[in-house]
Amino acid sequence: MFSVRILGSSSATPAFQRFTSSQVISYNDRYYLIDCGEGTQMQLQKYRIKYNRIDGLFISHLHGDHILGTPGLLASLSIFDRKSPLPIYAPRGLKEILELIYKHSDTHLNYEIQFHALEDFEPGNVIFQTDRLEVSIIPLQHRIFCNGFLFREKNKRRKFNFYKARELGIPKKYFQLLKLGNDIQLENGKKIKAEEVLFPADPPLSYAYCSDTRYNEHYLSYLKDVSLLYHEATFLDELRNRAGDTGHSTAKEASLAAKRSNVSKLIIGHFSARYKDLNPLLEEAKIEFTNTDLALEGRKFDLRKDL
Amino acid sequence: MFSVRILGSSSATPAFQRFTSSQVISYNDRYYLIDCGEGTQMQLQKYRIKYNRIDGLFISHLHGDHILGTPGLLASLSIFDRKSPLPIYAPRGLKEILELIYKHSDTHLNYEIQFHALEDFEPGNVIFQTDRLEVSIIPLQHRIFCNGFLFREKNKRRKFNFYKARELGIPKKYFQLLKLGNDIQLENGKKIKAEEVLFPADPPLSYAYCSDTRYNEHYLSYLKDVSLLYHEATFLDELRNRAGDTGHSTAKEASLAAKRSNVSKLIIGHFSARYKDLNPLLEEAKIEFTNTDLALEGRKFDLRKDL
Numbered sequence: 362m363f364s365v366r367i368l369g370s371s372s373a374t375p376a377f378q379r380f381t382s383s384q385v386i387s388y389n390d391r392y393y394l395i396d397c398g399e400g401t402q403m404q405l406q407k408y409r410i411k412y413n414r415i416d417g418l419f420i421s422h423l424h425g426d427h428i429l430g431t432p433g434l435l436a437s438l439s440i441f442d443r444k445s446p447l448p449i450y451a452p453r454g455l456k457e458i459l460e461l462i463y464k465h466s467d468t469h470l471n472y473e474i475q476f477h478a479l480e481d482f483e484p485g486n487v488i489f490q491t492d493r494l495e496v497s498i499i500p501l502q503h504r505i506f507c508n509g510f511l512f513r514e515k516n517k518r519r520k521f522n523f524y525k526a527r528e529l530g531i532p533k534k535y536f537q538l539l540k541l542g543n544d545i546q547l548e549n550g551k552k553i554k555a556e557e558v559l560f561p562a563d564p565p566l567s568y569a570y571c572s573d574t575r576y577n578e579h580y581l582s583y584l585k586d587v588s589l590l591y592h593e594a595t596f597l598d599e600l601r602n603r604a605g606d607t608g609h610s611t612a613k614e615a616s617l618a619a620k621r622s623n624v625s626k627l628i629i630g631h632f633s634a635r636y637k638d639l640n641p642l643l644e645e646a647k648i649e650f651t652n653t654d655l656a657l658e659g660r661k662f663d664l665r666k667d668l
Numbered sequence: 669m670f671s672v673r674i675l676g677s678s679s680a681t682p683a684f685q686r687f688t689s690s691q692v693i694s695y696n697d698r699y700y701l702i703d704c705g706e707g708t709q710m711q712l713q714k715y716r717i718k719y720n721r722i723d724g725l726f727i728s729h730l731h732g733d734h735i736l737g738t739p740g741l742l743a744s745l746s747i748f749d750r751k752s753p754l755p756i757y758a759p760r761g762l763k764e765i766l767e768l769i770y771k772h773s774d775t776h777l778n779y780e781i782q783f784h785a786l787e788d789f790e791p792g793n794v795i796f797q798t799d800r801l802e803v804s805i806i807p808l809q810h811r812i813f814c815n816g817f818l819f820r821e822k823n824k825r826r827k828f829n830f831y832k833a834r835e836l837g838i839p840k841k842y843f844q845l846l847k848l849g850n851d852i853q854l855e856n857g858k859k860i861k862a863e864e865v866l867f868p869a870d871p872p873l874s875y876a877y878c879s880d881t882r883y884n885e886h887y888l889s890y891l892k893d894v895s896l897l898y899h900e901a902t903f904l905d906e907l908r909n910r911a912g913d914t915g916h917s918t919a920k921e922a923s924l925a926a927k928r929s930n931v932s933k934l935i936i937g938h939f940s941a942r943y944k945d946l947n948p949l950l951e952e953a954k955i956e957f958t959n960t961d962l963a964l965e966g967r968k969f970d971l972r973k974d975l
Contacts, residue, residue, distance in 0.1 A: 374744040375710050381740075399740045400707045403682050423772040425743050433688075433706045433736045437681040440941070454772035461768055465730040465761035467812055505774055634747070 363388050363514065363566050363664040365589065367630065367656045368404035372573075372595045372609075373426050375400070376634035380658060381426035382572060384591070385410055386512055388494050393417045395510060395570050401430030402437050408659060412441055417489060419496065420451030420479075421572060422507035428455060432462045439470040446473040450488055450496075452506055453478035479508055485583065490515075499583040501574035503608040509572065511583060514565035526558045566664040569624070572631050575605055576614035584622035588664050591656055592618050593631035594642055612642040616649035625668040630656035670695050670821065670873050670971040672896065674937065674963045675711035679880075679902050679916075680733050682707070683941035687965060688733035689879060691898070692717055693819055695801050700724045702817060702877050708737030709744050715966060719748055724796060726803065727758035727786075728879060729814035735762060739769045746777040753780040757795055757803075759813055760785035786815055792890065797822075806890040808881035810915040816879065818890060821872035833865045873971040876931070879938050882912055883921035891929035895971050898963055899925050900938035901949055919949040923956035932975040937963035 364387045369380035381398025385405070392415045394401070405412065415438070421427055428451075438447070449455070456476045463469070482488045484500040492515075499509035521540045531553060535545050544554045569584050572593035584590055592615035596604045604611050610618075612629055619627035627650050632639055639655055646653040654662070671694045676687035688705025692712070699722045701708070712719065722745070728734055735758075745754070756762070763783045770776070789795050791807040799822075806816035828847045838860060842852050849862045876891050879900035891897055899922035903911045911918050917925075919936055926934035934957050939946055946962055953960040961969070 374740075374747050375713060380710070399737065400710055403687070403707055406682060425740055425769065425773055425775065429736070429740045429769075430706065433681075433732055436732050440681050452772075458765075458768055458772060461765055462732065462736075465759075465765060465812075466732055468732065505772075 362390070363568070364661055365568055365591070365628075365664070366408060366410070366661045367628075367658055368401055368408070369396075369398045370630040370632055370655070370657050371398075371426070372593075372631045372633050373424075374634055377637050378658070379632065380404055381429070382421075382631060383430065384570065384656075386568065388491075388512075390414065391416045391491070393419065393496075393512070395419045396421055396427040396572070397430040397434060398426050399429040402434045404658070405434075412438055413443055413445075415447070416491075417496075418447065418449045418451070419489075419510050420449070420455055421501070421509060421570070422503060422505055423452050423454050423458075424505065424573070427573075428458075431455065432459055435459065435470060435474070436463075436468055439468075439472065443472045446475050448475045448477065448489060450477045450479055453480055480506070484508070497583075499569060499571060499580050501571060501580060502577050503573045503575065507573055507608075509574070509580065509583075510570045511567060511587065512569075513567040513587075516565055517562040519559040519562045522558045522560055529553060529557070531558070568664060571618070573609055575608045576610040576618060581618060581622050584618065584624060587622065587624045588668055589626050589628065589662060590619050590622065590624040591628050591630060594629035594646060595631050595633050597636075597641060597645060612645040613649065616646040616653060619646075619650040619653070625652070626662075627653040628656040628662060629653060669697070670875070671968050672875055672898070672935075672971070673715060673717070673968045674935075674965055675708055675715070676703075676705045677937040677939055677962070677964050678705075678733070679900075679938045679940050680731075681941050684944050685965070686939065687711055688736070689728075689938060690737060691877065691963075693875065695798075695819075697721065698723045698798070700726065700803075700819070702726045703728055703734040703879070704737040704741060705733050706736040709741045711965070712741075719745055720750055720752075722754070723798075724803075725754065725756045725758070726796075726817050727756070727762055728808070728816060728877070729810060729812055730759050730761050730765075731812065731880070734880075735765075738762065739766055742766065742777060742781070743770075743775055746775075746779065750779045753782050755782040755784065755796065757784045757786055760787050787813070791815070804890075806876060806878060806887050808878060808887060809884050810880045810882065814880055814915075816881070816887065816890075817877045818874060818894070819876075820874040820894075823872055824869040826866040826869045829865050829867055836860060836864070838865070875971060878925070880916055882915045883917040883925060888925060888929050891925065891931060894929065894931045895975055896933050896935065896969060897926050897929065897931040898935050898937060901936035901953060902938050902940050904943075904948060904952060919952040920956065923953040923960060926953075926957040926960070932959070933969075934960040935963040935969060936960060 368383035371379035383401040594612040595609035598613040675690035678686035901919040902916035905918040905920040
């Protein structure tokens with residue numbers, strides 16, 4: 362399972378029941394949190410996400426609407442008796458903020474925070490990985506230091522075709538070598554390519570998170586062919602100048618990013634509090650890129666099924 | 669109008685849709701916020717409290733469940749274009765926390781914060797006042813520096829009884845002196861006491877907020893005869909030792925505080941996340957003090973009507 366659950370879609374301040382930015386990536390029963398606006402822990406409770414399965418926290422930048430849920434969430438993990446270390450990837454200042462808050466409240470977490478400052482990584486390089494998934498950063502252009510994240514499945518192991526192997530009369534002792542992708546030569550001199558006995562693999566799925574950013578060509582190369590793209594769309598295109606001035610994008614720009622990067626599906630979020638009705642933003646994006654949805658609170662996008 | 673609206677009733681961490689501590693005092697169309705746990709601004713929106721009428725923020729102590737909504741709320745006030753200064757009464761460390769967060773996010777508020785460190789005041793002294801209301805601090809006993817707040821109406825001006833004054837044949841030129849409470853002597857030598865021409869005043873109403881605290885005799889003197897007392901009741905009395913160890917009170921202790929201080933009504937809150945059903949806490953408190961209610965999210969207690 363590879364899915365994205367939206368916890369907050371509002372820009373800058375909560376509005377119309379919309380919370381500030383936060384999302385949960387779910388991959389094979391483990392969770393990864395991207396951004397952590399105020400109220401994230403209430404949203405996690407609402408959608409019954411199990412706190413103790415959160416295996417990593419990824420913070421794009423230090424504006425309040427992306428981080429202010431962090432000190433409360435980390436303290437709650439401790440109250441609910443987390444023991445395993447939690448990796449956090451964020452701009453360096455977050456560590457300083459957490460330390461100051463916990464100093465004044467005399468709070469001591471039960472578990473270890475493994476803090477990794479994003480200033481120490483190069484865009485495009487893998488910053489975190491499991492045996493199946495890897496995460497790299499996408500350099501964005503906002504008013505302060507800001508990065509998106511690319512979650513990508515590793516190349517999948519191809520399944521072995523037993524029937525084909527038997528049909529070709531391959532003795533069992535060669536199976537392991539073939540499974541690992543090695544070509545072999547049988548004792549009778551016959552050559553067998555691994556290719557012949559391996560099923561084609563599903564292409565690796567990928568999710569890119571781009572918020573907050575002024576639209577520009579530079580980060581598009583990092584988004585090429587991703588399965589699902591979340592792109593901020595703070596404003597309608599009629600406010601394109603304001604978007605540029607404040608380091609944000611319009612719905613139209615989000616759709617251009619999707620189209621030019623050849624992604625399979627686009628979801629837009631980070632909506633300005635000036636918009637109660639979000640349909641005009643969706644309609645605007647769909648002009649350039651039809652397969653677009655609103656990234657609203659509670660919605661879950663399954664990368665295998667919903668693209 | 670003098671009322672208290674509960675925004676959060678949960679201790680330490682949100683649970684069962686209960687938010688962490690925050691309350692709004694409403695007095696003659698102005699609002700005063702006590703404590704500001706995570707999500708306070710969402711609760712203010714939910715209950716349609718007008719942000720721009722908040723005239724003061726009072727913070728009891730620096731545990732996260734009482735302050736983590738502050739940086740977001742103050743930033744939102746600025747987004748919604750507040751211009752008037754905001755007085756904040758809080759432990760000194762809050763200023764440091766806000767400054768660090770706003771430094772890293774490069775946030776500049778539109779309005780002035782008038783910060784008053786509670787370390788600089790003596791318990792019992794008035795720290796804030798308007799023409800009708802005054803606020804003083806109640807020294808509590810928690811794991812870290814912590815204060816309650818007493819909101820008390822000033823003595824009310826007594827209304828002038830025109831009919832009585834006319835009946836006594838008092839010329840109009842003396843009315844002002846009498847209204848201000850001065851006794852007079854008429855030209856015919858007759859003495860008139862102000863008392864005779866003034867209606868009795870309503871007794872001043874008062875609200876005391878006591879959270880978080882270990883129960884003790886010391887602060888009871890500050891609560892004497894208050895109209896409405898909010899007292900924390902984190903645990904049932906069967907966990908009295910745990911309450912003592914963690915600097916909290918039980919429902920029974922809250923009711924004893926109410927009874928011994930001769931308050932008119934008690935509301936209890938700051939419930940541990942171990943209690944889904946809160947009725948046992950209410951029942952326990954009612955044994956010693958019948959006029960008790962649960963301080964639950966959204967409930968509003970009117971000090972003139974509901975006592």
